[in-house]
Amino acid sequence: MELRSRKFRTLYKTEVGNAQLRANLSKATLQAVDKRGQSFAEVDFKFLQDEAKKIKQESLSRLNDLLSQFEDSARKNNCRIFYAQTPEKANAYVLDIARRYGARTAVKSKSMVTEEIGLAPFLIRNGIETVETDLGEYIVQLAGETPSHITTPAIHKSRTEISRLFHDKLGTELNSDPAFLTAEARRVLREKFLSADIGISGANFLVAETGDIVIVENEGNARLSTSAVKVHIVVTGIEKVIPKFSDLRIFMRLLGRSSTGQKITSYVSLLRGPSTEDEKDGPEEVHIILLDNGRSGLLGTDHQEVLHCIRCGACLNVCPVYRNIGGHAYGSVYPGPIGSLVTPLYFGEQNAPDLPFASSLCGNCTEVCPVGIDIHHQLLAVRHEIKSAKKGGVERFIFRNYRKAMLRPGRYRLAGKIARGLSKTPLLRYFLKGWTQHRELPRFPSRSFREIYKSAKAK
Ligand code: SF4
Numbered sequence: 024m025e026l027r028s029r030k031f032r033t034l035y036k037t038e039v040g041n042a043q044l045r046a047n048l049s050k051a052t053l054q055a056v057d058k059r060g061q062s063f064a065e066v067d068f069k070f071l072q073d074e075a076k077k078i079k080q081e082s083l084s085r086l087n088d089l090l091s092q093f094e095d096s097a098r099k100n101n102c103r104i105f106y107a108q109t110p111e112k113a114n115a116y117v118l119d120i121a122r123r124y125g126a127r128t129a130v131k132s133k134s135m136v137t138e139e140i141g142l143a144p145f146l147i148r149n150g151i152e153t154v155e156t157d158l159g160e161y162i163v164q165l166a167g168e169t170p171s172h173i174t175t176p177a178i179h180k181s182r183t184e185i186s187r188l189f190h191d192k193l194g195t196e197l198n199s200d201p202a203f204l205t206a207e208a209r210r211v212l213r214e215k216f217l218s219a220d221i222g223i224s225g226a227n228f229l230v231a232e233t234g235d236i237v238i239v240e241n242e243g244n245a246r247l248s249t250s251a252v253k254v255h256i257v258v259t260g261i262e263k264v265i266p267k268f269s270d271l272r273i274f275m276r277l278l279g280r281s282s283t284g285q286k287i288t289s290y291v292s293l294l295r296g297p298s299t300e301d302e303k304d305g306p307e308e309v310h311i312i313l314l315d316n317g318r319s320g321l322l323g324t325d326h327q328e329v330l331h332c333i334r335c336g337a338c339l340n341v342c343p344v345y346r347n348i349g350g351h352a353y354g355s356v357y358p359g360p361i362g363s364l365v366t367p368l369y370f371g372e373q374n375a376p377d378l379p380f381a382s383s384l385c386g387n388c389t390e391v392c393p394v395g396i397d398i399h400h401q402l403l404a405v406r407h408e409i410k411s412a413k414k415g416g417v418e419r420f421i422f423r424n425y426r427k428a429m430l431r432p433g434r435y436r437l438a439g440k441i442a443r444g445l446s447k448t449p450l451l452r453y454f455l456k457g458w459t460q461h462r463e464l465p466r467f468p469s470r471s472f473r474e475i476y477k478s479a480k481a482k
């Protein structure tokens with residue numbers, strides 16, 4: 024995965040100055056927040072959240088056993104399992120299957136894990152036309168971009184921008200009516216579905232008990248990508264496994280509501296393997312790639328709960344930082360509050376040193392998270408780890424001396440005098456330029472409280 028998150032400080036500045044982007048984001052996220060609120064009014068969110076959290080905690084506490092159980096169940100369903108430690112191994116496995124089948128075209132449904140491993144560009148580089156079939160993903164692929172949101176990849180684009188894009192790339196008339204744009208995309212994609220040799224999808228859940236691969240979606244493209252092809256390849260993270268089929272009753276009520284405010288998504292596919300002799304449709308082979316890529320390193324750590332994430336996107340919609348800069352500024356396939364956590368935790372803190380600081384710590388994200396991840400405290404903990412690992416730095420110098428000053432009244436008085444003196448010169452503003460660039464430096468009084476008190480007492 025190409026990580027640009029090291030460049031966050033540069034990227035966000037460009038995005039925050041883009042008024043059109045901010046308007047698009049604000050409109051879409053506020054609508055999503057509103058719908059989410061309405062849909063949860065009719066169920067007990069706290070109860071569902073607690074239940075989901077318990078299931079996820081249990082799943083992670085016995086992940087090895089559950090993965091083995093899932094593997095057994097899936098093999099009984101005639102699926103093939105491949106564990107991939109790294110993106111390279113996952114990509115190579117997919118390419119191998121594609122070559123074995125002489126595949127020229129692959130259709131792909133929405134999947135953050137395939138974004139994480141850069142699968143589509145990898146296959147394209149290796150001569151396999153790989154077409155995104157989710158409308159949002161298709162739009163960003165046409166634009167040569169990456170998704171800007173976990174569940175709504177083209178959230179950053181207005182209808183007019185999409186219409187212009189279709190006009191330029193597909194030669195359609197300039198028409199920003201959503202029905203027209205959807206019909207045009209469907210016309211192009213229908214051909215791809217019919218000619219594709221392999222279909223690639225992610226998975227929202229893997230059920231250990233039955234071997235079910237669960238995919239939720241709204242457009243039906245995932246169902247076509249997995250059934251109208253000869254080979255279906257599932258690429259997903261190891262943390263997606265849950266113990267029982269009945270656990271789905273909790274997640275199904277939470278996922279749609281959290282992401283789009285729907286009671287349940289339009290399509291819920293429960294896939295168990297290749298087609299049987301008496302079935303007319305379905306693939307001849309089903310492969311399931313279980314990706315680690317940094318996930319197992321979090322097991323048993325204070326950050327394990329980050330693996331609870333079901334990628335609903337609710338934390339992005341309520342995040343004041345995300346709403347102002349969008350997903351691309353994060354420089355990672357995982358943007359927003361959860362992206363600011365998983366990027367450093369999966370791929371190394373050195374690769375995303377600024378992302379955990381891209382938060383106001385308001386706690387909105389924690390409040391809406393359907394699986395009870397304490398996102399803002401996790402962000403704070405990762406910040407602490409990053410700062411503790413770093414030697415030196417202005418912040419560390421300031422806080423070390425602040426502590427010393429606060430512990431001794433004499434030093435505190437001296438520090439006050441120095442600060443008051445410095446505040447009359449441009450020096451203090453210069454030293455704090457990162458902070459004062461967007462804020463007013465408070466004016467220091469010419470005398471301290473003690474001095475004022477002393478002189479008042481003397482009168
Ligand atoms: S962290 Fe929680 S709110 Fe954010 S995407 Fe994951 S499940 Fe949804």
